Amino acid sequence: NVGKSTLFNRLLGRRKSIVFSHPGSTRDIIKEDLVVGDKTFYLVDSGGFDNEKDHYPTLIKEKILETIKKSDFIIFLLDGKSGFYNEDREILKIIREKKKKYVAVINKIDTKEAGENISEFYKLGIKKFIQVAAEHNRNVRTIREYINNNFSNLPANLVERNNAIPKIAIVGKPNAGKSTLINSLAKETISIVSKIPGTTRDSVNLKINRWNKDYLFIDTAGLRRKSKISDDMEYYSTNRAVDTIEKSDIVILIIDSQYGPTNQDSKISSLIKKNNKGIILAINKSDLIPNNIRDEKNISERILGSLPEINYAQTVLISALKSKNVDTIYKLID
Structure with a gap:
């Protein structure tokens, strides 16, 4: 302080x-x-x-x-x-x-x-x-x-402003794996990851150059139901996450494959659609899905069926923790 x-x-x-x-x-x-x-x-x-x-x-x-x-x-x-x-x-x-x-x-x-x-x-x-x-x-x-x-001896190095770079918000419920995903995309620890829901408070920006193209990813605080927002700090964090969605170009909504879509995921989906944002549905923790039921097409169809408001979304099955299939996200963004 x-x-x-x-x-x-x-x-x-x-x-x-x-x-x-x-x-x-x-x-x-x-x-x-x-x-x-x-x-x-x-x-x-x-x-x-x-x-x-x-x-x-x-x-x-x-x-x-x-x-x-x-x-x-x-x-x-x-x-x-x-x-x-x-x-x-x-x-x-x-x-x-x-x-x-x-x-x-x-x-x-x-x-x-x-x-x-x-x-x-x-x-x-x-x-x-x-x-x-x-x-x-x-x-x-x-x-x-x-x-x-x-730093007067350094040459001028004004960089391209972030306005020209696609902004991708990473949203979802607390502890869905948002910070783990942004660390996996960065290939280093940018966001603090904890098993305690609500660890992320500020929106964390990460600019990545991939295949000679820049992307700006934004990790947000977990979005809870209003009745679950317990203090002023969480209120401001949630407002910041909503504001990030409004200002982004594309939104990655992370769904925890162990729980599937919830009512809160549905509300987040409606917020994304209301703001006319492109959406990628990242179904996380795929490494915990048993092999005999790990059918990406079937899982994607079932989840989209539970979220009809965004049935146009691109989907990808990932494991943010193990960086499995994370690179596919870049292709979906493009």
């Missing part, structure tokens, strides 16, 4: 990451193009670095460590309102051990506590800090200028 997602959105100039007052709101790694001057960078929003040994903090911490290793430059964000934490020292130790370039930024300097707390951060052995108030967009421009100056 240091304000990473707020700063991420301010740097982008639009709301991409969900911002919520409860710590741990961001779980997946959110990645977007950041244009500074004549250069394009990948800006990455990570979850909070927490030493708790609960399920999610452990998964998030592993993902943060992996992200630090892959990064060229790090914005090391500190909380001026809450003051110095031992985790701050631990994060900085990792950054230095990996010999990464970084800039230290103290956030929330517009709070009365910040004036008393800023001196504590000199314990880290850092001589210069950028001080910002991300929520009110105060001094955020200085970070952009710092990035631009730090």
Whole structure:
């Protein structure tokens, strides 16, 4: 809750990451193009670095460590309102051990506590800090200028905007295998995968170049029935998923082959049809279907019969976990 997602959105100039007052709101790694001057960078929003040994903090911490290793430059964000934490020292130790370039930024300097707390951060052995108030967009421009100056020797590399790339939303019920599929498409861990339904909160973008063609896949939060939405965070996540469907070109609806289509799948299908989207029905976990009944044509016909509102959908039987038949999705998109 240091304000990473707020700063991420301010740097982008639009709301991409969900911002919520409860710590741990961001779980997946959110990645977007950041244009500074004549250069394009990948800006990455990570979850909070927490030493708790609960399920999610452990998964998030592993993902943060992996992200630090892959990064060229790090914005090391500190909380001026809450003051110095031992985790701050631990994060900085990792950054230095990996010999990464970084800039230290103290956030929330517009709070009365910040004036008393800023001196504590000199314990880290850092001589210069950028001080910002991300929520009110105060001094955020200085970070952009710092990035631009730090990479001034790089050639201009403005990239093609995502507007020209087909956008494919991956939707379905919680725990249907959406994040596993996006990781399989990427051939690396982009979304955190857990057996606990509702792990994904933000919409996670993944741009993939396949056969000299770009695709933009978007992993969304699981869509539950309204009566099952238990808190404000899940409400915002669900709204973000619905918004993603509306803005996409094609929607991949994942059906769990172990349960078949449910009433919620039918409602999601109606939402897709209402928005006139192309649809691919990905019947997941095919590796768990017994061999004697694994007839793709028969399974597809039965599932489409249960979802008459999208009986025009393309279908494919996949195992996202084992990357089985996943490449067929590209052919169906085209």
